[in-house]
Amino acid sequence: MSSKGAEFRKTDLQIHSPRDRSWEGEHPETLTEELSPSGIETVREAFCCSFIEKCIAEGLQAIAVTDHHEGVYAYKVIDTLRKLQAENGPVDLWVFPGMELTCRDSCQALIIFDSLLPEPLFGKARAKLNLPTDVRPHEAQGIQVELLNYDVEELQALLEEDDELRGRFIILPHVKPNGHKTVLRTGFHKRFKELPYVGGYMDQCYPHELEDGDRRILNGEIPAWSSEKRGVISTSDARHADFRLIGEHATWIKLASPTAESIRQAMLAPDSRILYDEPNLPSVVINSMTVRGSRYLENGIYSFNQQMTSVIGGRGAGKSTLLECIRFALGCSAIDDTKSPSSATTRLRKILEETLDSQNGEIVLEVLLNGTPLRITRRMNNKDMIKVEAEGTEEISTVEDIRRLIPTQQYRQGELSDLAHEDAEKRLLDLVTGQAAQRLGNIEGDLKKNSQALSESLAKAVRLSAARQARAHAETQLKILRAQIENLNKKLNLEVQFSTSAVSDHEKYLRQESALASARDFVERSKALVERNFREIMRESDKITNNQPIFTELPELQKAFESLKISPYSEGAKLEDSFSRILSLFERQLYQLSIAEKEWKPFQLKHQKDYEEQKNSLAGKQTIIENIEDLRNREQVTLEQLETATREENELRDTDTHLNKLRQERSTLEKELSTIASEQIAKIKADSSGLACGRLALEPDLTEVKESLRKGLDLPKLRQQRLDTILSEIRKADDKSAKWTEIQDEMLNLLMWKVGAPAERGKPPETPILQSALEDAFMEKLREKITLENVSVMLTAIVRPRAEIFHMRNGNPIEFRKASQGEQAATLLNILMNQSNGPLIIDQPEEDLDNKIINAIIQTIRKTKSERQLILATHNANITVNGDSENVIEMVLGKQKSGGAIDEPDVRTAITETMEGGKDAFELRRKKYNF
Structure with a gap:
């Protein structure tokens, strides 16, 4: 269950050994004085180790050792590789035994055998070719090469008649134009056409380097030579002691196994199985x-x-x-x-x-x-x-x-x-835009984040509107309450005169008590705010400066990041020092407030005692005093409400701006979706191999808008017809997104009006689009029932792009849904196949x-x-x-x-x-x- 099938391997299928009579450089045998068979085997094994290391260093994954008419070193390399794997584990290198043959018609060919072909069968193949039995394996050089007694086209049948060899070899004639003993030569076209071979080789040359006519012959485009494309591999023909050419002119061949049959498959499908540059594979x-x-x-x-x-x-x-x-x-x-x-x-x-x-x-x-x-x-x-x-x-x-x-x-x-089908438009668009799925996915992710942020910002905007109203209402109430207290105090002072009256000074004591409590609250909140923000600054500083800079040799870059670090030995230490001083200031303020509170408490208790005694002594004035106390209690409550509303308003003061920014961001993301869809639709003709074309539909996808209207205008007895009226306003508009934004604005303004002035709303805002569809009765219900949730679901709905796809039948476009199922499937498959997502x-x-x-x-x-x-x-x-x-x-x-x-x-x-x-x-x- 573990086979992955055929994969590209970097190959060099024509490498010679030191026994080659054209070898350049030292022979391993010259490196030892011990010329016994065992001594020779030792130096050859050392050579093979170096040879294998070189092949691996060059990234080769399949090689063939192809000496002239023999395979002494081929099997030595195979044996050495087997030993290395036993000692060090698997090595990703296939070694094919092979020979370079020279036929009597002055044609050369490579014969490559299965990697696992037993050496006796290699000898059997040599015997079938009538090659000398004794190759004198312990000599430094191989046997003298004589022409085979066969023409090149006879070799296949000669070896194939043997049951043990059949299917375990492949013959590749030399096809380099003007090359040494090539089959691609003048007057050879008839024989070339009848050769029983599916491929060939050329040394130290690539097919794209050939002249046009020679390329066309190999591509099967000149019938006099052949109507079948031949698979061609390029090889190094390396034969140097310093290995200088190994891996030069490599060929990437898609192979399933180290067999001649696997090489044969590549020859028969050269367009997909043979490459001369490193393959570009899926990411x-x-x-x-x-x-x-x-x-x-x-x-x-x-x-x-x-x-x-x-x-x-x-x-x-x-x-x-x-x-x-x-x-x-x-x-x-x-x-x-x-x-x-x-x-x-x-x-x-x-x-x-x-x-x-x-x-x-x-x-x-x-x-x-x-x-x-x-x-x-x-x-x-x-x-x-x-x-x-x-x-x-x-x-x-x-x-x-x-x-x-x-x-x-x-x-x-x-x-x-x-x-x-019509109900699958979105999935069809997803398929068409599949090439941009990553970009679209990022936008959808941004839309999701924006939706959450927008809902949160809307809730804050509603709170801000309520805080503004609460502040305005509290300010008005304070003016009224203080005017009443002032009038009652005047009345009380006219009727009762005190040289030093706890009753008349009571308001001062209340204000002081409130101010002292507010001061403590302010300092404690400020201290907590500074601590929280400084911790956030510390976290961000650590994040930004972690493992930075990368290029430490740049001094100014180094200084810049050092200045951002907050540590005892950096410039950032000044920031930490300032933070400590600010915290110390708050601590001193709180300490001083504690002392002041201790001082104030007995002073206030004495006043409260005097106030109660004097209040009880004022017979007949109890009603006025009780009214003043009640008004002062209400004043205190209103003051607290004012402080809370003011604080809330200050905290949320940027919310409206932030909400508008988020809405604009959402609008931009919406436009990006349409832009990407338009770009991808424009590619349909090419992606479908000419089977289809497309365009961005004039009427967009309003599915989200329709659903949001249903939820946002969830009113009893409201019929779909009225919602359709609103949708028709969008469809009629030249800029449909802009019209939808207008409707969203109307809902938002209505919500702010309702929340912002619960008691004194006055005249509602203008909502012409909603008014025209809902009319007075339903508009009144909407004003009463509109909620944050209603508006949120509408603000997050967007107008999405929609594609119109056409199948091309005899050059004429027809609606995609009207094409036959076969035409539809062919178009979609071609689009999918031409994408890389x-x-x-x-x-x-x-x-x-x-x-x-x-x-x-x-x-x-x-x-x-x-x-x-x-x-x-x-x-x-x-x-x-x-x-x-x-x-x-x-x-x-x-x-x-x-x-x-x-x-x-x-x-x-x-x-x-x-x-x-x-x-x-x-x-x-x-x-x-x-x-």
Whole structure:
């Protein structure tokens, strides 16, 4: 269950050993005086170790040692590599034994054997070619090269007639134009066309360096030479003691195993399997999935190729379940899709719940994200949280976090066809804009944060409005209360004269008591505020200066960050010193207040005693005094209300500005959504390979607006018709977002009016759009029932973009929903294949497609694989075989029966026996599989 199939490997398949008669530099044998067989073997092994180290240093992953007509050193390198692996662990290097052959028609060819071909069989091949039996292996140089007694085209049949050699070698003639003993030479076109070989090699040269005519011959574009494209590898032809050319003119070949057959596959699919520059591979790759606690799907590891993996098998084999498990780990499974009414989604949800044990069920994905390995773990007993391990750290993330972290696109069986329905417009837009999913995801994240901040800011704005009204109301009440107290005091003083009256001075004592309490409250709040803010400054300072600067050799940069640090030995120490002095000031103030309170308490108690005695002595004046006391109590309460309202107003004084800023920010994000959607829609023609075009719809998506109106105007007996009237005002407007903002403004003004003046509201604000739709009766109800929640839900709703997609039929655009299911699926598949938004996971993409369309999409698949990983469950053999799937997973009754590249015999058998059109698909590549 661990094979990943075919992967690109950096190769150099023509390297010579010191036994080559054209070797340049010292021979290992000259480095020892001990010329016994054991002494020679020792120095050769040392040479091979150095040789292997050089290959690894050059990043080579597959090499062939190809001496002329022999393989002495080839097997010495293989044996040395085996010893190194036994001592030090695995080495990612395949070594192929090979020979460079010179035929009697003056044509050269490489013959490359399986890496694991036993040495006796190599000798058998030499015997079939009538090469000398004794190669004098202990001599420094190899045997003198004589021409083979065969023409180059005879070699294949000669070796293939041997049962032990058949299928274990590949012959690659020299195809470098004007090269030494090449088959690409004047007058050779008829023989070249009839050569039984699927590829060739050229040393120290790349195909793109050839003249146009020679390139066209190799590409099969000149029928006189050939109508079939030949796979061509470039090699170093290295033969120097200092290894100077090893790895020069390397070729990246997509290989599944260290076999000649795997090289043959590359020759037959050169466009997707042979490169001359380092491959550009997908940046996001799911490497493997580990299943634990499963009742149906086999527990274990399922490996995926970084390019294309096909999951095949009969009905009920477990293909869809396997894909659904991948989606589960990524937070995109049927379990997470609670809104879809699709019966397929419901069925997969049930399958997943029945497959993974509710307590022990667990899926682990190994993911490569821009070169960083991640491990994603999700358990059935805690589905809301997903564990992410990376770089030695562990973090618990939400489902939404994982969706943003690992961009993917996934479609279940039949889901692509559903996107053409009118109720799937948003999902269709999501598909079309998939290339910008990361940017759109960031905007959606910003909108979510903005929504929360806007709701909080609105609540504060309502508090600010209420505080302003409370302050104004308290100020008015104080004026009235103090006027009454003053009048009653005058009346009391006229009727009763005191030289020193505790009664007449009582108000002064009350004011002093209040001022002393306010002073303590002010100092304590100020001290707490400074402490809180300084702690925040300290945290921010540590965060900004941590491990900074990076470039310590820049003195001014060093000084800048040093000045920001708050420590005893930095410039920031002055800030800490100032903070300490401020705290000391507050402490002294509180200490002084404590002393003053101790002084004040007996003074105030004496006054209170005198006041009670004098008050009791004023017979007949009790009513006036009681009224004054009552008014003074009310004055004190009102003063406290004024202080609270003033403090609240001061704390919230910037709220209106902040609310407007958040609304403007939301408007900007809304416009960015439309801009990105417009950019992506403009690419539809190219992304669909000309099958479709599109534009941003004049009428946007008002789904959010409609829902917010329903919630915001939740009034008894209010009919949908009145809400539709408001929506029609938006639709009629040239700037629909601006019109929606006007409606939001009306609701906001109405809320502020209601909250801001509960007792004396006066005339309500103008709301022309709402008034025209609701009329007087419902407007009156709205003024009474409007709440913070009503307005909040409306302020956070936005006008979203909507796409109009057209299928191109014979050059004419038709509405996408009116195209046939096959046309729709072909268009959507092409768009998906031409995007590079992380792994693409599709269950049976061939549904609704005929073979003609599938064959066209196969061309897109081949191009797509370098941009994004494909994981497809399919019944169609053409997709797997002619799409050149790098890895195939055969599922049978929930278990992986076979796996690997389509080079593997078991995989080929599975394709022909279980897939629709298996033999027909292979017939298209008849040479490849020898049918």
